[in-house]
Amino acid sequence: MDRARKTEGDAGMRERGDADGGGRLVDARCLAAVCVLSLSTFVQNGYVYPASSSGEPWSLVAYGALYTLAFAFWAALAHRRTRWLPVARLSVLAAALLALGAAAQIAAHAVGLPSAGLLAAFAPLALGRSWAVVVAGLALSSIAPRGVSVTVAAGVGASYAALLALKPLIAAAPVVVYALLPMLALALVARPVDAARREPSASCPTSPSELALTNSSSFPSPGNRLFACIALFEVAFGFSIQFGADAAAWQQDVAALVALVLVAAWCARTRLRSREDALFHLSGLLVVFGFFASSASTAFVSGVSQGALSVGAQTFSVLTWATLAIIAARNPAGGITALATGFCASNVGATAGVALGGLPVGAQDAALADARLLALALVAVALVAYVWIGLRGFSFSDAIQGVLPVEAVAAPAPEAAIEARCAHLAAAHGLTEREGEVFALLARGRNGAFIQEECRVTRNTAKTHIRHIYQKLNVHTQQELIDLVEADRPAG
Numbered sequence: 140m141d142r143a144r145k146t147e148g149d150a151g152m153r154e155r156g157d158a159d160g161g162g163r164l165v166d167a168r169c170l171a172a173v174c175v176l177s178l179s180t181f182v183q184n185g186y187v188y189p190a191s192s193s194g195e196p197w198s199l200v201a202y203g204a205l206y207t208l209a210f211a212f213w214a215a216l217a218h219r220r221t222r223w224l225p226v227a228r229l230s231v232l233a234a235a236l237l238a239l240g241a242a243a244q245i246a247a248h249a250v251g252l253p254s255a256g257l258l259a260a261f262a263p264l265a266l267g268r269s270w271a272v273v274v275a276g277l278a279l280s281s282i283a284p285r286g287v288s289v290t291v292a293a294g295v296g297a298s299y300a301a302l303l304a305l306k307p308l309i310a311a312a313p314v315v316v317y318a319l320l321p322m323l324a325l326a327l328v329a330r331p332v333d334a335a336r337r338e339p340s341a342s343c344p345t346s347p348s349e350l351a352l353t354n355s356s357s358f359p360s361p362g363n364r365l366f367a368c369i370a371l372f373e374v375a376f377g378f379s380i381q382f383g384a385d386a387a388a389w390q391q392d393v394a395a396l397v398a399l400v401l402v403a404a405w406c407a408r409t410r411l412r413s414r415e416d417a418l419f420h421l422s423g424l425l426v427v428f429g430f431f432a433s434s435a436s437t438a439f440v441s442g443v444s445q446g447a448l449s450v451g452a453q454t455f456s457v458l459t460w461a462t463l464a465i466i467a468a469r470n471p472a473g474g475i476t477a478l479a480t481g482f483c484a485s486n487v488g489a490t491a492g493v494a495l496g497g498l499p500v501g502a503q504d505a506a507l508a509d510a511r512l513l514a515l516a517l518v519a520v521a522l523v524a525y526v527w528i529g530l531r532g533f534s535f536s537d538a539i540q541g542v543l544p545v546e547a548v549a550a551p552a553p554e555a556a557i558e559a560r561c562a563h564l565a566a567a568h569g570l571t572e573r574e575g576e577v578f579a580l581l582a583r584g585r586n587g588a589f590i591q592e593e594c595r596v597t598r599n600t601a602k603t604h605i606r607h608i609y610q611k612l613n614v615h616t617q618q619e620l621i622d623l624v625e626a627d628r629p630a631g
Contacts, residue, residue: 164286164407165293168331172275172324173294173460174301179268179320181302184380186313190248191257192382198254199382203490205262207483209269214479221346223336224475226274230329233267234322240264241318248314264318269482271321276478278328279464280471281335284539288406288414291460295453296399299392336471347473352587352602356543356615357470361480365462365538369481370488371525372455375426377492379448391446398450402457415535418458425451431516459485462535469542477542543615557582560624568611577604581617582624 192198217224240263247260279287302309309316351358359365402418411417429448432440463481467474495514561582565575573594580590591601614620 164283165290166278166282166286168327169275169278169282170290170294170297172271172278172327173291174297175320175323175327176268176272176275177295177298177456178301178305179317181298182309182313182317182320184382186309187244187317189382190313191244191261192254198258200490200494201258202261202265203377203486203493205258205265206269207486207490209262209265210273210479210483210486212266213270213273214476214483217473217475217479218348218351219346221349225333226277226329226336227333229270230274230325230333233270234325236263236267237318237322240267241314244314267318268321269479271324272482273475273478274329274332275324276460276464276482277332277467277474279460280468280474281331282464284461284465284468285406285409285414287464288418288457288461289403291464292399292403292406292457295457296396296403299396299399303389303392303396347476349587350472350545352590352598352605353581353617354543354545354615355602355606355609356541357545358473359466359477359480359538359542361484363538364533365535366481366484368525368533369459370484370491371521372422372426373452373459373485373488374492374495375429375448376452376456376485377489377494378496379429379445379452380489380493380496391442391449394446395450395453399453399457402454413534413536415458415462415539418454418461419535422451422455422458425454456485458535462539465539466542469539469544472545545616557624564612564624570608570611574604574608574611577601578608578612578620581605581608581620584617584621 188199188202192202240261243260243263244257247257252260279290282290305316347358351360406414406418409417425447429444429446429451432444432447459481463478466477470477558579561575561579564570565578570578576594577590580593585593587598587601587605590596590605591598594601596604609615609620612620612623614623
């Protein structure tokens with residue numbers, strides 16, 4: 140393929156916005172799956188955690204850490220796999236874990252186990268529910284990009300309506316409901332996701348770990364600014380959580396429902412290519428306002444602050460789901476890894492927010508109250524500073540477009556001229572001797588494992604060489620590098 144023509148084609152795809160996504164605008168199955176998973180979060184925070192933590196702040200943080208580890212497990216498992224993870228079979232396993240976890244929780248409460256025992260009994264629930272979240276993200280990746288935001292916002296909004304309607308049932312059997320909701324999500328979307336990944340057109344030629352060496356732009360690393368941003372903003376969600384059911388909180392639930400319906404309507408109507416950034420700015424404004432007003436002495440302002448934090452956090456949750464699902468659509472081979480890594484970062488931030496919200500405060504100790512207020516001010520300043528300085532030039536929309544789909548690498552036919560072409564390009568772009576060796580191997584379609592063995596270097600060293608080569612040649616994938624070599628005709 141002519142490289143200039145390929146670049147023009149990529150630009151055209153970006154200009155068409157949603158056209159590159161295809162698919163449906165809204166999917167009823169995905170909307171229902173997001174709804175029940177969001178509802179399970181309310182059940183978790185309102186009923187399950189309070190009953191298991193015995194009022195001990197460390198327990199709440201430990202539960203958040205458990206979910207972080209669960210998502211990290213799925214990310215690591217998918218990253219090393221050379222074939223698709225079997226979604227249907229793992230979903231059956233997840234359902235079994237959810238049932239086991241619910242039974243263990245009920246039994247642990249019956250015998251009066253301490254908080255540490257309840258935490259251990261919760262592990263199967265965390266592993267099963269985290270898989271349901273990842274599978275729901277994979278299902279969302281089949282929808283047009285604009286439709287993902289609409290579906291998620293509508294699903295989260297619907298969960299508030301479901302919470303208002305089902306509170307008596309939830310209060311009667313919270314652990315059972317908590318386990319059944321992720322099972323329902325899996326029943327809705329696991330089979331279609333598994334079928335799509337089994338289609339002849341779907342392929343996973345090698346592990347995401349291997350492809351990440353030669354197609355680093357297709358796999359956002361855990362240190363990517365996208366994940367750092369998700370973690371930081373999820374601090375607001377953790378801080379806004381009201382642990383324990385509050386019958387008087389229905390006004391805030393209704394307000395959040397209305398706000399999310401408006402977000403869904405806006406996403407459905409807007410044609411902005413930067414809609415993800417618009418959601419980011421909206422959630423940022425609400426979160427910063429909520430943090431600054433969170434220590435108000437009057438009940439009214441405190442309620443407004445809590446509402447702003449809640450809506451801001453849920454808007455950012457919509458953005459997180461949408462961003463991760465669209466990235467999974469652009470690169471299915473790394474979809475599970477990207478989704479699990481993103482939700483892992485989300486849980487890191489939320490857990491930090493829970494820890495911050497648990498700082499003691501009260502009129503009986505002015506020093507502790509001042510310490511909490513100072514901590515909140517520092518978090519708010521950190522959020523603003525990160526948005527203005529750390530995220531300068533960062534865009535959610537650009538981050539999505541920056542994830543380049545993995546192409547099937549078609550190596551040039553072996554010929555003597557390729558040596559001359561590689562040598563010419565290596566000299567023209569200032570490649571070192573070792574970089575030149577790696578460059579020649581990449582130009583022949585060799586993968587990272589072959590390069591490591593042939594050059595007798597570690598994975599990290601190979602990754603560094605490949606990154607430097609791509610930077611110097613101004614390419615982003617191995618196929619672009621091969622196109623460049625094929626197009627090069629050295630003089631003489």
